[in-house]
Amino acid sequence: MPLTVIAQNQFHSGEPGGVAVLHCYRKILFMHPVLRLSDHARRSSDQAIGFLMQQAVENADCISLAAGLVDEQSLPVEIAREAASQLLTDGAAGRKILQYGTTAGPEPLRRVFRNYLAELEHREDGLKDLPLSQLVLTTGSQQLLSLVTQALFNPGDICLVAAPTYFVYIDVLQAAGAEIVPVAADADGMVPAALEAALKSIDAAGSLDRVRLVYVVSYFDNPSGVSVSAERRPELLEITQRYSRDTRILLLEDAAYRELRYEGEPLPSIWSFDETRETVILAQTFSKSFSPGVRVGFGVLPTQLVKAVTDLKGNDDFGSAHLNQHIVAKVITDGGYQRHVDHVRESYRQKRDAMVAAAEREFGDIPGVSWFRPSGGMYVWMKLPDHLETGFSSPLFQRATHVDKVMYVPGELSYPVDWTDRPRCEMRLSFGVQKVAGIEEGMRRLASAVRAVVPSAATLQAASR
């Protein structure tokens, strides 16, 4: 039995068959007993992102409207080089930067990030009343999401999320053994009445003390592209606080796409409405607005959560890369960061326009197809007719990747796996990676695949020729 398991595992490792067989042979001789993994590790397997990346590798010849990478063409090579070079020119200062930092990030850098947040929030007082101890620098904002989840969840605890929501965070919650409760969202983001109804129902079932968190991607949501409207921001907070009775419920505001705004006025965060700062956790990152390769993000935490998160982070890494924190702080202080954000906004805006125009052009006459035009971020969320499934094993996905050579992210990944009502007919389309020509060609191919699997549309199409 252990031998079988080992052999299977070998063949999953992606090695050439010959090497795998040889390894198996050696292993069989030594009779290694089975490796027992933790419950946490077992719950971490079968991740949506894993399947997706495997598909990306297997379909490398496709135009990818799937990848959530940032626009590589616009990455700030010169700004980063200049910052790194200047930071490491002075020997004494440079040596400090190459030394360990601190688990939460050095205080002077946290002050720079607090100033940055104050600008985002249009707070002229520089948020000086926010203690620097409530800021924690992380390896992208992903690490903050992970640490907060580890700090709060025992298996069986509950998290409410918008439906749909960021699928990697669904993976994180599943790894923690969380029960995930989807809450309806519309073009103005999570619906307050739906949040209240969900909490009421949980309360009626006697499980309110198991609710730890409400998770909201508040700006240009991944995957839906919607932002929580100005009116709803304080409402979601108020409902969360009102249901914090015996046990506090926190609201995790993921602001990853906040800076990528292509039109409209900037909205204050949900966090900004939290006067005592004891309910909202705000997750910010420079991965989208500057560079994912520097992996710098930060969080603002309720006071009582700071020690738990930094204790966990201390065990995990003693603090993220100190050099990179200095690079980001420097480009913010020097102004290079803001110039870069202005530049990428313009670039993404053009690509967003290209994708929306292509959607209109290519899908406009296919009955039952609709999409959301986002005011920022990197994604267009498209709905197909209800019967038309988009999952990895669906005829559409197979046709798209094998015939038309285009790849998208199946929408069903963005809902809890065990949610029986989850829609199966949606797609997340990214305009992050492709240039305008690639977006246009990708959308043309995707429409071709959709037409091929929508008999009625194909018929209509034929009739119209």
Next chain:
Amino acid sequence: MPLTVIAQNQFHSGEPGGVAVLHCYRKILFMHPVLRLSDHARRSSDQAIGFLMQQAVENADCISLAAGLVDEQSLPVEIAREAASQLLTDGAAGRKILQYGTTAGPEPLRRVFRNYLAELEHREDGLKDLPLSQLVLTTGSQQLLSLVTQALFNPGDICLVAAPTYFVYIDVLQAAGAEIVPVAADADGMVPAALEAALKSIDAAGSLDRVRLVYVVSYFDNPSGVSVSAERRPELLEITQRYSRDTRILLLEDAAYRELRYEGEPLPSIWSFDETRETVILAQTFSKSFSPGVRVGFGVLPTQLVKAVTDLKGNDDFGSAHLNQHIVAKVITDGGYQRHVDHVRESYRQKRDAMVAAAEREFGDIPGVSWFRPSGGMYVWMKLPDHLETGFSSPLFQRATHVDKVMYVPGELSYPVDWTDRPRCEMRLSFGVQKVAGIEEGMRRLASAVRAVVPSAATLQAASR
């Protein structure tokens, strides 16, 4: 009741009292209910490292022989600047570096690190039979230790560690709810007979299937300075494998200080004796040999552990900072890394010599004091007479920090907290941070503190004047 907890927490946050009171007041008005943390987070509190860092802050006027930082004077500012600058000179290549990497680190970089490992192991075949899929790049080696522990341990599972051992790893194990079993070590490292006896005793108690891991710092141990001898390396492996009956026991080899060797021949790793590579996890880092501020380490994992570790890491951060992985790979390829290692070895050797000479000079005539002269690493481990406690609340620690103004790491931190037999009379002395003059003065002060609390020694001293 919740209010009391909140108020207490406020005062732990290190803010000025006035601000804390104001915050409390606002909080009381809003009646925030208690925040419930996960079991994992609760087990992560009360860390040794936390107490130690607090002591370091409170005793900032002391000469620190406690800090485990690297020698700042020798950090490779010019080499790092040149590498970063070159990597970011070519626009297209630079943009790829500022993009996301992969969770395990890009394959070409893993190839560089495999070559590096082959050189360390004196393997002229470049370890080409080691699949690159078994290498994972991490945020320092600390992240690897943390991920491996998360992947393997459910609460109640068992880890065997040398006594004494790296105290931050004790924290990681405690956070995982592990049962920690100390195994005797001497000047040749963990004693094989003691490992066997411990496993035999666990087996007799019917708990062998709960043993997940044997943890060994194989080169210039933190804190003891000893290396596992050439003879013992295969022996520890063989015992671990022999007790892997129904459930596999892994051996985590922490090689953090491997490159900091000041004399003697380099030893092959324990990992190198593991022919099937299914028992030993090898943790390597560039934090000590190059720069902790770039936070790059890597691990070599048994095939069956790779997916569990990368799944967990995917949830945690999608991969460590891509830019930094390129910087380290480049300095290795260009040769700047090796020149730097030669340089720091010479610098640390001088400091090691200074500390050992100062020990001889200052402590040589104090009865019952002994120390280990390490052939590498950053620490001298000193034993005081049995009755003379060294803990944070001991008369010695108080005298040293408040009167003589010198700080050390109490040895008791390096044993499991609940081990009733743990020695209380040892100290870890680091020669990493201080210059030679600081080491000499620090040792003089420490001897003064010891003499002050050893009545018999003080008497002897007086008599000899």
